[in-house]
Amino acid sequence: MDLIGIDVGSDSVRVSIQDNKTGQFHDLERPLHRKKDGSSHTMSAPALWAQIMSMLVEYDEKFSSLLGTLNTEISDGSILQRNITLESTSGVISGEPPCGEGQSLVGQESEPSRKNCGGNLTDHSSPGLEELSRDSEELPHIQYSTSAICVAATCSMVVMNRIQDKNAQSYFVPIRPGEEVVVWMDTRARTQAQWVARRLPAEALDQIGGTVTPEMGIAKLKWVDETFRQDGTEVCVFELFDWVTYVFLAGGYQPDGSVRCLPGDVPVFAPGSMAMDGSVKGWGSDILSRLEISTKVCCVPNTFDPAQPFPYVGTPLGKIGHLTVAHGCIDCYAGWAGQIASALPGPGASSGPGAAAAAKKAPCSLLMVAGTSTCFIASVAQVAPNRAFEIAPPVRPIPGLWGPFVQLLADPVYSFGQPATGKLFSELFSQYANIIGHASPFEFVEEKARDLERQTGHSLTVLARHFFYYGDKHGNRSPYGDFRMGEIFVDGVNASSPDTFQCCISEISLTSLVLHYYLTLEFLVFQSKQLCGKLVGVCGPLQQVYISGSQAQNARFVKLLAQFAFAGAQVHIRQGLNNKYAGSQGIALSMLPCIFENEGTNTEINGCADIRLGNGKSSWIEASAREGPAALPEEEETRAARILQAKYRAFEDMAQWQSSFHQTMGGL
Secondary structure, eight states: OEEEEEEEOSSEEEEEEEOTTTOOEEEEEEEOOOEEETTEEEEOHHHHHHHHHHHHHHHOTHHHHHHOOOOGGGTTSOSOOTTOOOOOOOOOTTSSOOTTSSOOOOSSBOOOOOOOTTOOEEEEOSTTGGGGOOOGGGOBOOOOOSEEEEEEEOSOEEEEEEEEOTTOOEEEEESSTTOOEEOTTOOTTHHHHHHHHHHSOHHHHHHBTTOOOTTSHHHHHHHHHHHHOOTTOOEEEEEHHHHHHHHHHTTSOOTTSOEEOOTTOOEEEOTTOOOGGGOSTTOBHHHHHHTTOOSEEOOOOOSSOTTOSSOOTTOEEEEETTEEEEOOEEGGGHHHHHHHHTTOSSTTTTOSTTSOOOSSOOSEEEEEEESSSEEEEEEEOSBOTTOTTOBOOOOOOOTTSEEEEOSSSSSOEEEEEETTHHHHHHHHHHHTHHHHTTSOHHHHHHHHHHHHHHHHSSOHHHHTTTOEEEEOTTOBOSSSOBTTOOEEEEOOGGGOOTTSOOSOTTSOSHHHHHHHHHHHHHHHHHHHHHHHHHHHHHHOOOOEEEEESGGGGOHHHHHHIIIIITTTSEEEEEOSSOGGGHHHHHHHHTTHHHHHHHTTOOTTGGGTTSOBOTTSOBSEEEGGGSOOSOOOOHHHHHHHHHHHHHHHHHHHHHHHHHHHHHHHHHTO
């Protein structure tokens, strides 16, 4: 079976298809047009779908016959009008009913399904799903065809309007055509974020770092409720990854740009339930009532196990034609989920549904995805290492971090991150564009950095010791959740000596470029240590750290992380592959346990148990095994270590001071 992963970003969508015969990935990417208007960031869902379909059809034309082709004239949503009444339309293009409507469930009984703590369903608002409900023990063996697909996407939302035609068939149409996808960085919900923060239960706030930001789904949901709610309309909101999944199971877009509704797409979660990452899906009915939100939060109906509307990532939800469609997740978790599901020796290894439990599990392990932004996913094992029957202490919220979340897989996870870290470098290099010229910026600055170290006999850490940079230029996500925070510079030119930089930090010169570059790396390392310190303080020492994303290719950065931020842990990096496809490949691999469990097949067939290089070696290597900056004399390395420890204490003081400063000024 070919495994297909889709990763929807803010400016592009990526598709990775793992060939069942070779185990190799075929990777594709298409741009997305994001409309920006002040604090508004939106995009067209039909245009997104058209890009996804173009890649799938490029890989295999059978997708064209199954899902049809959206009329390109309306791929931007320009023709659909709000609250239109559709005439009766034909059925699904493939000639089969959409999953959930006359869905055939055939085969032998499966083992009892997993009970997911995150999916406590108490009611179904849409008719028809009850007919598919049954006890877990009676669930059928799932029969698959030739392809399985799973979707990851940014924590964005899709706003639709449910209407009926004259035959009482329900359809979704955009409530604001061409702008129905509200992208995660949209900040129009500033007022609603403050209002929601004052009314959320304390335990819900604790799970999202103690505050609500305008980027969070729950704030946007309140904004949608206030903006679009009116008599005679049924406003519905989806997670972006759920909407794309839904469209697959519904048979694609109709030629007029509408999407057929599936029965059972409005679950009601049990009182007290909370969504991951402050998003939209998973809030209990009591919390939504407390927030005075009446807009319906929809999801993809689970036709194989209707009692579980929020199954683990990679779990099959339904089938249409030759395609099995699985439950996806927010994009930052995709690589982590794939690593677990493919039985890599990483965070929570083999803890996915159906996978054999690892003989030894690290009590606390971390995946760092460092690209445009940096996301950390920490997995906390439920069984203490080397003690098969001893249950680890209950996990609990950690101030400043998000989690613990139990919706994705069996082991709880925490998430935290740094916004726009990659942008710090792109903005820095744009300042020095005349100096860098047409060279590769990172290669250029690293070459100059190594030259300086050879010429002076000192490391950049020693040379930059009187200079300091606190780099929350784009605000702070973790641990303060305060986007008022910003940059702070300490220029050490007045303290210069023969073994320090001799330039002013603000000047435009080759030396100041190297200095500013190093200080940016240093800041990111310090903040990584700060965040991991909060995690370790509750969950115990880190044993395994996995670094992926474009920044994993920066040898100097990885060395600093391994020696300082993650000291004592085994640090692995993902190399030899295009890291920008880590999300799409990861979400594809997340389906391995369920797919092969139901097919009665070992997960290691056809080399699928790992993403491998052409020579058959694992794509994960020890960070220490990769060549980095030249080693310096031992006394120089020791001096650099002392400097980092001292500057880190200054970093902690600076961070706390700035946070307190903004809190004080905000109250005046």
